[in-house]
Amino acid sequence: MGHGPCTFKEVDLTRALRAAQKAGLDVERAELARDGKIVLIFKQKGEMMPNDERNEWDDEINGPDQA
Numbered sequence: 001m002g003h004g005p006c007t008f009k010e011v012d013l014t015r016a017l018r019a020a021q022k023a024g025l026d027v028e029r030a031e032l033a034r035d036g037k038i039v040l041i042f043k044q045k046g047e048m049m050p051n052d053e054r055n056e057w058d059d060e061i062n063g064p065d066q067a
Contacts, residue, residue: 007035008032012038016030016040017040025040026043
């Protein structure tokens, strides 16, 4: 049994991510709904992730003051 018609296309997400990047926004994650809705969640400048969303490599890569 199929999942129904595909309402999401990769190019749609690519366009949304490029537009955000062009606007100077850092995308933390993207959420895609079955109806084709795209939601982009942006990082705030200087925002630290809660401990449950961080891992030890964040500090190794970015330094302890940046996540």
